[in-house]
Amino acid sequence: MPERFYVTTPIYYVNDKPHIGHAYCTILADVAARAHRLLGDQTYLLTGTDEHGQKVQEAAARRGIDPQAHCDELHAAFKAVWPRLLCEPDQFIRTTEPRHKAVVQRALQRLHDRGLVVPREFEGWYCVPDERFWTEKELQDGNCPSCGRQVVRLKEKNWFFKMGQYQSVLRDAITSGAIAIHPAHRANEVLGFLDKPLQDLCISRPSSRLSWGIALPFDPDYVTYVWFDALLNYATAIGFLDAEPPTDGSRWPDPAATGAENYAAWWPHVAHFLGKDILTTHAVYWPTMLMGLAEAFDRPREAWLPRTFLATGWFLVDSTKMSKSLGNVVSPLDITDRYGPEALRWFVLREMVVGQDANFSEEAVVRRNNVELANDLGNLVQRTVALVEKWFDGKVPSPASPDPTTASQAAVRELAEVLLRPATAADVADPVWTGDRPAPAAVSIRSFRLHRLAADGLALVGRLNELIQHDAPFRTVRDNPAAAGQTLYCALEGLRIAATLLQPLLPSSAPEILRRVGAGGSPVQLAGLQWGQLSPGAAVASGAPLFAKHEYVAPVTAAPAAPTATQPSEGAAAPSRVQSETSPPRPDANPARPDVPIDQFAALDLRVGSVLVAEAVPKSSKLLRLEIDLGEAAPRQILSGIAESFAPAELVGQQVLVLANLAPRKMMGLQSHGMVLVSEGDQGRRVLVQPARPVAAGAGVR
Ligand code: MSP
Numbered sequence: 001m002p003e004r005f006y007v008t009t010p011i012y013y014v015n016d017k018p019h020i021g022h023a024y025c026t027i028l029a030d031v032a033a034r035a036h037r038l039l040g041d042q043t044y045l046l047t048g049t050d051e052h053g054q055k056v057q058e059a060a061a062r063r064g065i066d067p068q069a070h071c072d073e074l075h076a077a078f079k080a081v082w083p084r085l086l087c088e089p090d091q092f093i094r095t096t097e098p099r100h101k102a103v104v105q106r107a108l109q110r111l112h113d114r115g116l117v118v119p120r121e122f123e124g125w126y127c128v129p130d131e132r133f134w135t136e137k138e139l140q141d142g143n144c145p146s147c148g149r150q151v152v153r154l155k156e157k158n159w160f161f162k163m164g165q166y167q168s169v170l171r172d173a174i175t176s177g178a179i180a181i182h183p184a185h186r187a188n189e190v191l192g193f194l195d196k197p198l199q200d201l202c203i204s205r206p207s208s209r210l211s212w213g214i215a216l217p218f219d220p221d222y223v224t225y226v227w228f229d230a231l232l233n234y235a236t237a238i239g240f241l242d243a244e245p246p247t248d249g250s251r252w253p254d255p256a257a258t259g260a261e262n263y264a265a266w267w268p269h270v271a272h273f274l275g276k277d278i279l280t281t282h283a284v285y286w287p288t289m290l291m292g293l294a295e296a297f298d299r300p301r302e303a304w305l306p307r308t309f310l311a312t313g314w315f316l317v318d319s320t321k322m323s324k325s326l327g328n329v330v331s332p333l334d335i336t337d338r339y340g341p342e343a344l345r346w347f348v349l350r351e352m353v354v355g356q357d358a359n360f361s362e363e364a365v366v367r368r369n370n371v372e373l374a375n376d377l378g379n380l381v382q383r384t385v386a387l388v389e390k391w392f393d394g395k396v397p398s399p400a401s402p403d404p405t406t407a408s409q410a411a412v413r414e415l416a417e418v419l420l421r422p423a424t425a426a427d428v429a430d431p432v433w434t435g436d437r438p439a440p441a442a443v444s445i446r447s448f449r450l451h452r453l454a455a456d457g458l459a460l461v462g463r464l465n466e467l468i469q470h471d472a473p474f475r476t477v478r479d480n481p482a483a484a485g486q487t488l489y490c491a492l493e494g495l496r497i498a499a500t501l502l503q504p505l506l507p508s509s510a511p512e513i514l515r516r517v518g519a520g521g522s523p524v525q526l527a528g529l530q531w532g533q534l535s536p537g538a539a540v541a542s543g544a545p546l547f548a549k550h551e552y553v554a555p556v557t558a559a560p561a562a563p564t565a566t567q568p569s570e571g572a573a574a575p576s577r578v579q580s581e582t583s584p585p586r587p588d589a590n591p592a593r594p595d596v597p598i599d600q601f602a603a604l605d606l607r608v609g610s611v612l613v614a615e616a617v618p619k620s621s622k623l624l625r626l627e628i629d630l631g632e633a634a635p636r637q638i639l640s641g642i643a644e645s646f647a648p649a650e651l652v653g654q655q656v657l658v659l660a661n662l663a664p665r666k667m668m669g670l671q672s673h674g675m676v677l678v679s680e681g682d683q684g685r686r687v688l689v690q691p692a693r694p695v696a697a698g699a700g701v702r
Contacts, residue, residue: 004043004269005036006253008234010278011048011093014074015059018081019322020360021275021315023332024348028312028450029273030087031349034504035445035453040525044253044266046237047082048093049075053226054132057212067212071096085332086341086507091250093237095229099244103236104229105217107293108203112218114296116162119219122202126154159204159222166288167198169301173287179305181283182448183355186276186311190283201285203228231286234272234306239263241297264303271308271448276355279311310448313357315348319621319643330360338362339550342506343369349454349505353649356615364647366552373506373547377461377498377513383468384491385516385540387484391477396492396518397485398536405483408467409490413531415460416497420529435612436653441501442526450504451649457502464494492517493534500529509546516541605661606677606701607631608691614648620668624648626676630660631698639665639672645686657689657701 009029012022026047033045050056051071060070071094079092093100111117124133127144134144134151144151171194173179174187181187204222205213213223236243239259245252253262274282287306294304314321317328335344347365350372352358388394404410415438423442433439433447438459444452468474468491473484499506499513503524514520518538612635613627624643627635638658657677665672678686691699 003036003041004266005033005041006044006238006266006270007033007036007046008237008270008272009045009047009089010274011050011095011230011233012078013053013055014049014051014071014078015055016324017074018078018332020330020332020335021322022078023081023085023344024315024352025273025275025312026082026087026089027085027345027348028354030082030085030089031345031450031504032271032273032445032448033088034507035441035450038500038504038524038526039442039445040527044091044238045089046091046093046234047087047089048091048233048237049078049095050226050230050233051075051094051096052213052223052229054210054212057210060212068096081333084336084341085344090253091237091246092248093233093246095233097247099247100229100233100236101214103241103243104214104224104232106241107232108224108228109217110296111161111292112159112216116292116296117159117203118162119157120160120200121155122158123153123155125151127151156206158202158206159216159219160200161203161228161289161292163201163285163288163292164198166291167194169291170194170198170284170287173305174283178302178307179283179287180308181279182308182310186279186283186309186355190279193280193284198284198288201225201228201288227281227285228289231281231289234270234286235263235267235290238266240267267304268307270306271310272306273310273312276311276313279309282306283309283311311355313352313355313615315352315360316357316616316618317360319359319616320619330362335362335365339365339369340548342509342547343373343550345505346373346454349451350458351647351649353451353614353652354448356613356648356652358648359616359643363552363554366550369547370549372458374545374549376458376465378546380461380465380468380491381495381513381516381546382542384488384495385542387473387477388488388492388540389542391481392485392488394540396534396536396538396540397489399486399489400482401486402532404490405486406467406471408463408470409487412460412463412467412490412494415456415463416494416531419456419460419501420497420526420531422527435610453501454505457498457505460494460498460501464491464498467491467494489534489536492519492540493531496534497529497531500524500526512543512546516543603661604659607658607660608655608695608697608699608701609636609658609660609676610697611651611654611656614646614651616643616648617668617670623668624651625670626651628656628658628674628676629697630658630674631696636660636673637671638674638676639667639670640676640678642676642678642686645678645681646688651688654688655690655695655697657691 007029009025029045033043036043057067060067063070075094082089124135125139126133127149129149130144130146138145143149174191181190203225204216205225207221207223210223214229216222216224238253239262242259253266272282290304291301294301317330322329332344343365347368350368351364404413418438419441421440423440423446427443428446433443438456439452441453467487471487473487477484495513495517496519499510503510518540519534607630609628609630611626612629615625617623617625622641622643623639626638626640628638629635659675659677662675677689679689681687
């Protein structure tokens with residue numbers, strides 16, 4: 001059923017230039033909005049900049065310019081990035097806009113009038129250079145835990161929002177699903193936070209310390225705490241408290257409606273996308289603020305609850321957090337300049353399982369672009385269209401039979417039909433679609449598993465490549481043009497469906513693929529999409545390669561060159577047992593070991609497991625943390641030194657062999673309860689050892 005979908009990104013601090021982490025949030029939200037349009041939903045995508053607060057004030061001071069001038073400049077820089085990544089926000093809000101200040105002040109005044117914002121004496125340890133309070137517990141050796149300098153005991157008046165009183169209502173809203181937090185383990189994190197008493201929230205800062213903020217309307221000596229101001233952006237943007245429409249030419253959700261009408265129509269459909277680091281502010285402060293506001297404005301609480309949160313993981317670089325001091329901050333514009341925006345969009349959606357961390361590597365951007373986009377998808381389009389041009393006069397051939405006539409055609413059709421299946425609400429919630437199994441696109445979209453949409457679109461492309469290879473129309477066409485026509489119809493039709501499903505990720509080449517396969521005017525909405533709609537006789541079109549291939553040139557470093565396959569490393573000298581005539585001599589990397597009695601082998605508990613979760617381990621370039629279903633009551637945590645060979649996303653849903661009774665071991669502070677078995681492929685890359693066909697999790701290995 002078509003719905004409304006109002007998706008927001010965090011608003012970005014203007015203390016720095018946009019980096020790949022910001023780009024990920026916005027690309028994901030853009031893909032989600034486009035995917036919902038594919039479902040026929042009305043969508044509205046909001047992004048913006050968070051322009052008040054200490055960090056921005058300091059950034060401007062460092063540059064010796066007025067904070068507003070600094071914000072204007074950085075705001076323009078952020079705004080200019082999104083079109084270059086093919087993101088199309090409907091509105092770009094700024095917290096320094098007068099219409100937003102008016103909403104914040106209206107909200108504060110009413111909370112104050114209703115006794116929900118109250119003054120209190122606040123005492124704590126204050127770090128003068130960092131300009132912030134710490135609790136006794138947070139101090140390190142009595143000093144500031146952030147900068148290590150001395151702290152002073154300070155007592156001052158501040159204004160507090162009575163957040164604590166909403167603790168149990170918030171808990172109930174989360175457990176009942178009235179507020180949905182994805183992925184599920186993040187909801188547990190928030191519930192864990194709510195197990196401790198919820199304190200009231202300090203929402204002011206004395207203007208003597210922080211001048212760059214929105215003044216409290218009832219106490220001009222104070223400005224609003226930046227998060228109180230920032231979170232309200234999501235509501236201002238669509239007309240909360242009768243906010244004015246944007247003045248920069250952005251589209252207002254319904255141009256004919258007032259602020260109050262827009263808010264009433266769109267707010268129940270909000271989905272906030274945000275990084276896992278800002279989950280508490282979003283899933284605790286924000287709903288309780290809205291509960292307080294609903295109470296203060298005499299509105300039903302349920303109508304103002306934020307409905308959905310999606311907490312995303314982080315992109316790490318070499319398994320480490322990006323930071324200016326490490327010099328490893330990746331600019332999304334550098335990447336798009338080198339490889340194009342679709343290579344970046346494709347990479348982030350393929351590499352990161354939504355909600356989990358992933359590694360950013362430029363080399364992997366290039367690899368995925370060259371292999372998945374240029375080879376698998378781009379070449380397939382070129383080859384198919386070229387065959388149709390050569391043998392079928394450039395017209396979509398008429399299939400001899402409406403049903404598949406070979407196993408490869410049946411495999412294509414079967415997958416396409418799964419992906420096109422309509423989805424009920426029960427389907428969307430069904431855990432059967434989590435993991436590796438191809439899912440109806442509507443399920444992947446509505447459950448925010450957009451990486452799944454990408455993987456399934458690519459799997460369809462994979463089956464189409466197998467079709468061309470196995471049915472070999474280029475060979476059969478001379479003797480049996482009807483069979484070749486049947487295969488090519490299947491290939492073009494499969495491409496039409498794959499391109500339609502991949503449109504949200506590839507907004508510029510997917511429509512071009514549709515044009516090339518003769519589907520220029522076909523429906524772009526999932527609801528009407530069915531196998532067999534491509535019209536025989538429609539003209540196909542050839543053209544330049546759809547995706548350029550690139551070469552990755554590693555940055556020059558002073559490190560010594562690693563040994564390559566033709567330069568055996570020291571100590572590996574014995575000749576290989578079997579050598580092909582053409583291959584260079586190979587060192588015997590794996591000499592035979594002494595025999596073992598069978599009971600020693602029988603003592604090993606070897607089992608098949610299914611990988612449920614895979615994520616990078618902070619500060620480790622080698623380890624991945626896996627959660628593996630071994631057919632036991634709960635999944636096991638296993639650490640595996642395979643991070644250099646696999647992106648976490650590649651592992652989720654895979655079956656692996658596990659040594660389940662290896663003595664537990666602690667690595668990087670985490671317990672590992674078993675070992676994943678791998679083999680060694682080319683250049684030392686690890687390769688999973690897997691059953692040839694899926695088996696039940698926990699199945700034994702003998
Ligand atoms: N201004 C606040 C958000 C206020 S929303 C009402 C803020 N801004 S931020 O610019 O610091 O971060 C914006 C988003 O970028 C956050 O969701 C954060 O998680 C995300 N990322 C920052 N670094 C990241 C990565 N390395 N990888 C992925 N996202 C990360 O917080």
